[in-house]
Amino acid sequence: MKFLIAVLLPLFWMGLSAASVTMEVGEKTGLRTWQWNHDGVSLRLVQRLPDQTRAYLQGRGFPAEIANELATSCFFGSMFRNDGSLPLDFDLTTWKVVHKGKKSQLLVREYWKQRLQDQVVPQAARIALNWSLMPTVQHFQPGDYNWGMTVYGLPPGESFDLHLKILLDGKPVEATLSGLQCAPEKLN
Numbered sequence: 001m002k003f004l005i006a007v008l009l010p011l012f013w014m015g016l017s018a019a020s021v022t023m024e025v026g027e028k029t030g031l032r033t034w035q036w037n038h039d040g041v042s043l044r045l046v047q048r049l050p051d052q053t054r055a056y057l058q059g060r061g062f063p064a065e066i067a068n069e070l071a072t073s074c075f076f077g078s079m080f081r082n083d084g085s086l087p088l089d090f091d092l093t094t095w096k097v098v099h100k101g102k103k104s105q106l107l108v109r110e111y112w113k114q115r116l117q118d119q120v121v122p123q124a125a126r127i128a129l130n131w132s133l134m135p136t137v138q139h140f141q142p143g144d145y146n147w148g149m150t151v152y153g154l155p156p157g158e159s160f161d162l163h164l165k166i167l168l169d170g171k172p173v174e175a176t177l178s179g180l181q182c183a184p185e186k187l188n
Contacts, residue, residue: 021177030187036177039168040084040142046077047183048149050156056132061125066116070129073107074152074182082140086169091137096163097152098176103163107151108136157184 023034031047050071057067082088096103105111109130116126134148154160162177 023179031183032181034177034180036164036175038173038175039086040082041088041166041168041173042079042081042083043164044077044079044081045150045162045177045180046079047181048075048077049183049187050075050185053149057125057129060128061122062129063120066119066121070112070151072156072185074154074156074158075149076152077147078134078150079145079147080134080138080140081145082142084168085142087142088140088144089138089167089170090165092134092150093136094165097154098161098163099154099158104153107153109133110136112151152180152182154182156182158182 020038021034021036023032025032031049033044033046035042035044050068053071053075054064054067057070058064062070080088080090092106092108095106097106107115112129112133113126116129132149134150135146138146140146152160152162159179159181162180164175164177166173
């Protein structure tokens with residue numbers, strides 16, 4: 001049975017307003033999902049087991065060693081929706097991963113393109129990875145949505161906070177999602 005924990009987080013947007021974050025555990029998978037909601041905008045983050053990511057990458061032609069490096073970098077399935085009435089913009093390079101008091105950036109499409117530049121990886125595999133990752137910069141009109149993987153650069157099982165920034169109708173909205181956790185190497 002799924003369990004749900006709801007937490008209210010403060011956001012800074014023309015003063016202090018509230019958003020909600022929920023966390024649930026999949027009944028069959030045991031994987032955790034976090035969902036942030038604010039003014040009709042939602043971000044859903046679903047843990048991906050390293051084996052899921054390894055299989056995906058190797059199935060597209062990545063050598064095992066490189067697939068393992070990526071798979072153990074904390075992938076989440078990520079879904080953004082704009083069901084509100086205002087246009088939404090985001091740039092993932094402005095988001096921060098906070099782990100053990102240190103801030104780092106998400107590992108976005110451009111990072112992986114550069115990181116894999118000198119590696120022996122088939123072009124088709126590179127294209128598959130690029131298209132499977134959430135776009136780094138995106139604009140959503142009301143009703144728009146997209147999904148892709150986001151990568152946090154942490155080992156399996158590590159907990160972290162995510163500080164996100166978006167623009168709603170050009171006005172900044174910031175939030176911190178606390179207590180996110182990379183999927184462990186194996187579920188018990």
